[in-house]
Amino acid sequence: MIVGDSPTYWIGLDDTDERESGCTTHDFNDLLNHLSASGFGIVDPRLVRLWPFAPRRTRGNAALSASITGADSVALESCLDEWFATRFVDFQPGNENHSAQPVLLMTKGSLPESIYWNTVRNFVELDLRISELEPHPHRVWSTSAGLGGLIGASAAIAWQGGSDFTWECTAWRDNTGHRKVPIALVEKMAKLFPTTFMNRDPNANHSLISPRTPCPVLYGIRGESEQGVLQAHEYLQENGAEYSIDYRVHRSNQATDDHLVESEIGTVQCIRIMQGGHVEIDVGRTLISFSQGSELNKLAQNIIAGDRIEWYGLTNLDGSIHLERLRLLRGERNRRRPNCNCGHRFKSQGKNQPLRCPKCSSTHADLWCSEIIDSEWTEPPPAHRRHLSKPLSRVGKSEV
Numbered sequence: 001m002i003v004g005d006s007p008t009y010w011i012g013l014d015d016t017d018e019r020e021s022g023c024t025t026h027d028f029n030d031l032l033n034h035l036s037a038s039g040f041g042i043v044d045p046r047l048v049r050l051w052p053f054a055p056r057r058t059r060g061n062a063a064l065s066a067s068i069t070g071a072d073s074v075a076l077e078s079c080l081d082e083w084f085a086t087r088f089v090d091f092q093p094g095n096e097n098h099s100a101q102p103v104l105l106m107t108k109g110s111l112p113e114s115i116y117w118n119t120v121r122n123f124v125e126l127d128l129r130i131s132e133l134e135p136h137p138h139r140v141w142s143t144s145a146g147l148g149g150l151i152g153a154s155a156a157i158a159w160q161g162g163s164d165f166t167w168e169c170t171a172w173r174d175n176t177g178h179r180k181v182p183i184a185l186v187e188k189m190a191k192l193f194p195t196t197f198m199n200r201d202p203n204a205n206h207s208l209i210s211p212r213t214p215c216p217v218l219y220g221i222r223g224e225s226e227q228g229v230l231q232a233h234e235y236l237q238e239n240g241a242e243y244s245i246d247y248r249v250h251r252s253n254q255a256t257d258d259h260l261v262e263s264e265i266g267t268v269q270c271i272r273i274m275q276g277g278h279v280e281i282d283v284g285r286t287l288i289s290f291s292q293g294s295e296l297n298k299l300a301q302n303i304i305a306g307d308r309i310e311w312y313g314l315t316n317l318d319g320s321i322h323l324e325r326l327r328l329l330r331g332e333r334n335r336r337r338p339n340c341n342c343g344h345r346f347k348s349q350g351k352n353q354p355l356r357c358p359k360c361s362s363t364h365a366d367l368w369c370s371e372i373i374d375s376e377w378t379e380p381p382p383a384h385r386r387h388l389s390k391p392l393s394r395v396g397k398s399e400v
Contacts, residue, residue, distance in 0.1 A: 008043075009076055010110055012157040014063035015056075015149030016087075016102040023215040025170050027087065028064040029248050031104075034083045040076065041069035047168055047250035048156040049387045050119050052259060053317055056101075056148055060387055063152030064250070065159070073108070077139060080106060084141040093145035101142070103149030108137040111158040119155035120258050120388070123317075129154060164256045166222055169229035171237075171244035173218040179210045180242035181219050189221075189235055195228035196221055197391060198255065201383040203294060208382055218244050222254055224394075257390040260312050265329065268307045271300070286320045287311060296326050296378040307331040314386075324389050328375040335370040 190199040209219040223229040266283035277291030279300040289300035313321035346355035354363040
């Protein structure tokens with residue numbers, strides 16, 4: 001039990017879903033509804049994506065949090081006791097390594113932001129996180145499955161988003177099977193509400209707001225403003241999209257690049273185009289461009305040894321870097337000797353000798369001519385970006 005009262009408590013929830021079933025956002029929304037019905041205030045609901053290579057991650061690897069006001073610790077803990085016991089009364093631990101390990105965390109005040117940064121950029125050992133929480137008044141609810149969800153729940157509480165954040169309106173449904181969110185309607189929504197983004201993939205001509213897994217989420221609309229995503233949701237509901245049983249707007253770290261530190265620059269030593277179109281680029285380390293990368297992968301396939309490139313990428317557990325943005329800073333192409341005034345091309349006479357024209361015997365200083373090329377930043381198409389990856393359309397944007 002947390003001793004003493006505080007104007008604000010935080011709760012975080014993670015790992016209530018399996019890779020192909022369940023939904024932590026749905027569970028957290030149910031928890032917030034339970035708290036609201038019990039008279040507590042809900043402030044700043046958050047949807048926080050974490051390190052994409054976490055071994056036990058689900059596809060989205062999201063955790064959720066919110067601050068709770070208007071309560072003493074005893075009343076709040078009693079309400080959380082009731083919800084957790086009811087939600088997980090029939091919970092059966094799975095046998096697979098990635099099976100759900102639900103954790104609900106309550107803290108008195110927020111947590112150091114370093115907890116978030118460690119979790120969004122690195123692998124975190126559970127024992128380390130437990131020790132990091134010891135100085136901070138908190139309580140944990142868990143099941144016999146384990147404490148795996150503590151890592152994400154604490155990170156969601158610790159996230160502040162002071163330099164950059166986005167919004168998501170998440171809507172849920174009761175139905176199963178195909179989601180009725182027509183692509184034509186999503187296209188109209190995107191035009192009417194330009195502050196929304198990542199709504200569709202024009203290359204694949206399909207919607208990106210609805211998941212394909214058997215979970216309760218109907219869709220999630222991402223955008224630059226709270227009002228924009230809420231209005232877009234209302235538009236869909238009023239114009240033929242499948243009915244949603246509930247919805248909530250979350251502040252989020254999606255599309256912020258928080259998982260990346262900074263860009264890097266290097267000289268290409270060699271490249272290898274693998275079967276299927278994936279590309280390995282040797283810059284002293286291995287960069288990997290996947291075939292689904294569209295313009296990024298086209299650029300990767302056409303760079304050569306000696307090119308100077310800049311990239312953003314995430315280091316995998318095997319040490320390779322999975323590219324998320326790439327550009328060519330400087331490359332030489334069509335390297336050749338200069339032309340003589342008579343129209344023929346000069347040729348080399350050997351080391352430390354001037355060039356000589358084979359037609360008129362004129363000479364020229366020993367040099368090469370070439371075309372110097374570069375490129376703008378390239379990125380994978382929307383359907384093949386991470387939730388955390390910042391689209392080029394957002395680069396430089398910040399909400400402070």
